Amino acid sequence: MLQSHVYFTKHEGQNTFEKISGSGLIACVWELEIMWHEKKSWTKHYLQKIEKPDFYSYLQDQLQAVI
Numbered sequence: 001m002l003q004s005h006v007y008f009t010k011h012e013g014q015n016t017f018e019k020i021s022g023s024g025l026i027a028c029v030w031e032l033e034i035m036w037h038e039k040k041s042w043t044k045h046y047l048q049k050i051e052k053p054d055f056y057s058y059l060q061d062q063l064q065a066v067i
Contacts, residue, residue, distance in 0.1 A: 004035075011055070037063040 006021035045058035 033065060034063060037061075 003025055004021060005019060007017040008020045009015075009017045041058055041061040045055070045061065046053045
């Protein structure tokens with residue numbers, strides 16, 4: 001079992017964070033692939049383009065997984 005805390009902020013209020021993860025417990029290890037995709041997408045579309053982030057591409061990025 002893993003514990004993770006997730007925080008949310010609006011683009012306009014980057015210094016205000018709201019905890020949205022409850023107790024922080026992650027229900028299933030299968031969710032890790034989704035979280036890994038989210039991390040990679042954020043890095044690709046935001047962190048690597050910090051001067052001009054591509055929010056549209058970030059929101060359009062979808063996980064393509066075979067189950």
